[in-house]
Amino acid sequence: MTELIEHTTGTATGPTVELSMQQALNRALRTLLAEDGDTLVLGEDVGALGGVFRVTDGLQKEFGADRVFDTPLAESAIMGMSVGLAMNGWRPVPELQFDGFAYPAVDQIVNQVARMNYRTRGAVPMPITLRLPSFGGIQAPEHHGESLEALFAHTPGLKVAVPSDPGEAYRLLLQSVRCDDPVVFMEPKARYWDRRPVELSEPADPIGTSRVVRPGRHGTLIAWGAMVHRCLQVAELAAEDGVDLEVLDLRWLTPLDTDGLAASVRRTKRAVVVHEAPLTAGLGAEVATRVTDACFGDLAAPVQRVTGFDVPYPAGPLEPQYLPSVDRVLLAVQRTLEY
Amino acid sequence: MAEENVTFHLPDLGEGLVEATVLDWEAAVGDDVARNDPLVEVETTKSAVVIPSPHEGRVVELHAAPDEVVRVGAPLVTFAVAAPDRPAAGIVGTVPEEEKRPRRRVRLTPPGE
Numbered sequence: 001m002t003e004l005i006e007h008t009t010g011t012a013t014g015p016t017v018e019l020s021m022q023q024a025l026n027r028a029l030r031t032l033l034a035e036d037g038d039t040l041v042l043g044e045d046v047g048a049l050g051g052v053f054r055v056t057d058g059l060q061k062e063f064g065a066d067r068v069f070d071t072p073l074a075e076s077a078i079m080g081m082s083v084g085l086a087m088n089g090w091r092p093v094p095e096l097q098f099d100g101f102a103y104p105a106v107d108q109i110v111n112q113v114a115r116m117n118y119r120t121r122g123a124v125p126m127p128i129t130l131r132l133p134s135f136g137g138i139q140a141p142e143h144h145g146e147s148l149e150a151l152f153a154h155t156p157g158l159k160v161a162v163p164s165d166p167g168e169a170y171r172l173l174l175q176s177v178r179c180d181d182p183v184v185f186m187e188p189k190a191r192y193w194d195r196r197p198v199e200l201s202e203p204a205d206p207i208g209t210s211r212v213v214r215p216g217r218h219g220t221l222i223a224w225g226a227m228v229h230r231c232l233q234v235a236e237l238a239a240e241d242g243v244d245l246e247v248l249d250l251r252w253l254t255p256l257d258t259d260g261l262a263a264s265v266r267r268t269k270r271a272v273v274v275h276e277a278p279l280t281a282g283l284g285a286e287v288a289t290r291v292t293d294a295c296f297g298d299l300a301a302p303v304q305r306v307t308g309f310d311v312p313y314p315a316g317p318l319e320p321q322y323l324p325s326v327d328r329v330l331l332a333v334q335r336t337l338e339y
Numbered sequence: 340m341a342e343e344n345v346t347f348h349l350p351d352l353g354e355g356l357v358e359a360t361v362l363d364w365e366a367a368v369g370d371d372v373a374r375n376d377p378l379v380e381v382e383t384t385k386s387a388v389v390i391p392s393p394h395e396g397r398v399v400e401l402h403a404a405p406d407e408v409v410r411v412g413a414p415l416v417t418f419a420v421a422a423p424d425r426p427a428a429g430i431v432g433t434v435p436e437e438e439k440r441p442r443r444r445v446r447l448t449p450p451g452e
Binding site: 052098137138139140141144189190193218233237238241242243300316326327330331333334337338 | 428430431432433434435438441442443444445446447448449450
């Protein structure tokens, strides 16, 4: 792994190093384990192996097998164990290897993790951050790619974060683990190997804020995770045609940044939401409704959605046909321009 | 391009065979071989067969001399093969290839201002 410069806490701007998203997440976990002795990392093969995506590489060696440990291959038990640890004052950071295997853990997540704070009137918080390698784009077999954000965003009591680049991954993970509420932290597998300079700085923006990745005048592309990158590609192509698109990275799906969405779309007057999950009852519908509510008088066209299809998330070879392509996003943009 | 060594182990060439005798190597240390090139002729209790090369690469080591008996599963030959340029994805999936400029068919008409 790349030699990393020591992280210094408490400064607004930190040192800059070039890191992949995997390495940035690894760096964030090291920072978190070092700063709080109650923080624990657990999951299948997170210890000696260093994680199926290498994100926990070296952590067991550095922090010991009491704080970074392998669990049985049992997702429900991993979350159940995290609930017990959290009840007893620990700050668990469990990993489920692939989002497709999260379903057995949904009972624990929905019925225990998300409810405990309500059930105990705040006496027993659940400072659990579930790291969930998510979405598609790596041509994995069936059950290794899903897009479960709507399921978790629809569960009161959970926060949902989705980083789109290494720097965001670093800061959002720091924020998620330090937060006393449970966070489902969905890491876009397709961007794990994306390398770019990362400023190892403290998170500056509050939880629940979006960010404008590229400013534009003629319309706003709204996305999270790997689709942010797809939207940036679309914005580059649109610029060749004289269409200036803004790209907004939602990054927190719960709480959803209605103010940030409204501020952008009021300026651009057009909005296209892009996500990997199927269209029907997807998070795009929620975003479209909030934008329409907040900006009804300003909109030049109805909010468009470009999504996966209403079919089970496909296995690897069919991903390119399933995932929103640049052409499908451009067509939706054209619809808003012609309206 | 970086290279890495890959060792090929004697497979079961029949149904439940436990060993084979090397008859003749058709490649020597230092030879460049293509995938499916004849590699070695071995004799089992059933027949003599030529094993084709499972890899494209350079022969680095032959683990048995002619007439030597090799157990199934024991190292037979080591190749130096080209290591992939891109990082390995790990256990599942492939590292996505970055399109520098994605292909497009749709053109946009800018809004009238």
